[in-house]
Amino acid sequence: MHCYRHPDVETGIRCARCEKPICPECMVSAAVGFQCPDCVRTGSGTGHAPDANRPRTIAGGRVRADGRFVTKILIAVNLGLFIAAQVVGERFVDRLVMIGYAYNPVLGEVVGVADGEWYRLFTSAFLHQEAMHFVFNMVGLWVIGGIVEPELGRMRYAALCLLSGLSGSALVYLISPANQASLGASGMVYGLIGAWVVLARWRRHDMGPVMLFVAISLVFTFARPGVSWEAHVGGLVAGALVTYGLVHAPRARRELVQYAVCGLILLIDLGLVLSRTAALT
The missing domain is CATH 1.20.1540.10 (Rhomboid-like)
Known part of the structure; x- marks a missing residue:
């Protein structure tokens, strides 16, 4: 896979929220895995963000603070x-x-x-x-x-x-x-x-x-x-x-x-x- 923002950079990591491939330069640490800059920008600072914009796991579940x-x-x-x-x-x-x-x-x-x-x-x-x-x-x-x-x-x-x-x-x-x-x-x-x-x-x-x-x-x-x-x-x-x-x-x-x-x-x-x-x- 190649980073969606840097097509010349190979990567094996996907955004935990939208699943787009991201390179180390674009990775933003999240509660679970990493997120891309777009997802961080649309979801940050909004306690009442629409459900579609909330961080999701790779299976589509909501990302929670308590992982256990x-x-x-x-x-x-x-x-x-x-x-x-x-x-x-x-x-x-x-x-x-x-x-x-x-x-x-x-x-x-x-x-x-x-x-x-x-x-x-x-x-x-x-x-x-x-x-x-x-x-x-x-x-x-x-x-x-x-x-x-x-x-x-x-x-x-x-x-x-x-x-x-x-x-x-x-x-x-x-x-x-x-x-x-x-x-x-x-x-x-x-x-x-x-x-x-x-x-x-x-x-x-x-x-x-x-x-x-x-x-x-x-x-x-x-x-x-x-x-x-x-x-x-x-x-x-x-x-x-x-x-x-x-x-x-x-x-x-x-x-x-x-x-x-x-x-x-x-x-x-x-x-x-x-x-x-x-x-x-």
Whole structure:
């Protein structure tokens, strides 16, 4: 690409607001990334600027001062459920954990998604029982979420996290034994890893360190016993697909395409859940 103000200067940076290519001479630091002089001039000093003139993320969301607002909420929800699991114990965990179809001796009843408890697909993505599992996932959510959330904007980032967690649970439900329990925010965290890969490529960053991190994460996924690799892979793939649709949607039909991509992932998850339910029942 060549700078829109200096056609003879090559650049790999775009304005975070209008996405025009800009060179180092034209870059103006913003809350997220850089803006071009035109966007700074039209948007600066106007607390009531028209919505079209407000700074936007690369996915079309509003640029916010707090780049971890949604991430903090997600961590707070995880923390609340973790504390409840420690205080209440097994009975609380058994009500929310991801399980397909099984008789639970603690509750004395048949439980699972196939028995109509679809909420488990979501609640299990926020539930932790072991301290190290909780800490590991929250560190990943904080670090990688701090990279992804400012790039997408709050609403799109929230949709990414929820769809990643749901997709991880859906793949667990589809592949794992019906009576095997699964819990944790790993699907969500791996969804953020998939999003980070897409964003790094879009920003033309050096992909070597990024792909090395992904490779190491997958090695740990498959090398450690007791890890729900289905949740990791499901979240990773969903996160990458959702983010690709969010950042590559054409500006003329951006929101329509973004809604369609998120809806498509949701329909795929629904299809997986329905097919597995039919097989189990």
